[in-house]
Amino acid sequence: MQAATQARQRIVSTAPIDRVAIEILEKFAPVETSPAPDEDTVLGMLDGAVALVCRGEGKVTARMIAACPTLRVVGRTGVGYDSVDVAALTARRIPLVYAPVSGFAVAEGAMALLLALVKKILLCDSVVKAGQWNRRYEFQTGDMTGHTFGIVGLGRIGMHLARLARPFEMTILGYDPYVPPEAAREGGVEPVSLEELLARSDYVSLHLPLNPETRGLINRARIETMKPGAILVNTARGGVIESLDVLADALESGRLSAVGLDVFPAEPPDSSHRIFRHPNLLCAPHVVGTSEMAMERIYRSMATDMLAVLENRQPKFCVNPQVFG
Structure with a gap:
């Protein structure tokens, strides 16, 4: 039996x-x-x-x-x-x-998106392939060194990303209400409020779980407090950002100079959304953690x-x- x-x-x-x-x-x-x-x-x-x-x-x-x-x-x-x-x-x-x-893979993916956006890799690639070599005089690539990097969420992934960021000689800020400040400092991260992080950071990377507390955390009002021309990367969950409309508006206004997304509010996203026509959006189909x-x-x-x-x-x-x- x-x-x-x-x-x-x-x-x-x-x-x-x-x-x-x-x-x-x-x-x-x-x-x-x-x-x-x-x-x-x-x-x-x-x-x-x-x-x-x-x-x-x-x-x-x-x-x-x-x-x-x-x-x-x-x-x-x-x-x-x-x-x-x-x-x-x-x-x-x-x-x-x-x-x-798999935190290491997500952290590497976030850093890859950020580096590609800062160094304008897609633009550089398209210029060469289109035979437009002299357009190299029309733009400048950015730098990591000397800039401020904000990490929202200091769990395994966020702290691994902080370790990857240290050799770039950036100031690294972190926000996580559940991580003791001394633990953040031990990882080379300056613990700050979310408001201070958004206001000071040139580059922001999101590493939060999706729950009632974090859903829509990065909304229109908070994006408006970010440094003009900041770069935002999200490899966490699409729902921690209010909507694709909010991101599209921020890109079009110049509040954000570039956005990197591996995750979306709905997956797969609606490819007809206007954000996907913006040249400073870099996307991946929710794969950075699946090495x-x-x-x-x-x-x-x-x-x-x-x-x-x-x-x-x-x-x-x-x-x-x-x-x-």
Whole structure:
């Protein structure tokens, strides 16, 4: 009877996952991938599921959680979990494990966007390819050295970015109400208020989770307090900026000289939006944290923690550890 029960168990993923994760998870039960990430399709696969992997566009809703009495753990690829109903999981005492192990890749991506914008790499590239060599006299590239860099959010990613920024001999400011000032200073970051950071920084990079406190944090009013001609980079979550309209207005007015985005309020974004016609916008399709090394670490970490829960052991990274109390 026990063997028959075990055979019905399964682990479901909302989207395909890497082989390294499958090999770890299949030590407990077979892994099945949903043909589509929408709620109804995934719901149809949850009978007997003991674990659910939330990847890509997939979501874990209260309806899904309620429909799966056998569910014991949910795993989220990456560090963001705004697509998961954490309250519903916690009410069922189901742990949500995640994988905050790719911060280096996101920090590198943020720095890459910033450097490309400061040095006007896209403009330089287009001028040469168009045979317009003499346009080199029409513009100047910018500098990192001697400027002020503001990092909003001093978690793993923000602090790694600060380490990458130090060799450029910039003044590094940081805002994070949950990080002790002495911890910021130890990382070479001057802790300041958000208002002071925006007013003083030539370049600003956002590294915040998306939650009710941070949604729309960078709004029209705050952008208006930024240094004229500042550069803004967002590799966190699209929703921490009020809207693409606000960014487009800031670019068109010159309040922002350039913007780098890896994330958007809605993904994929509406490519017909006027912001995408602005020459000083540099975009990526939410990929800066998905380098080869980062993804291997993410899948291995998440799957290892999910297996730990299934084997009645404590996971390393858990969003709601109170479920073990």
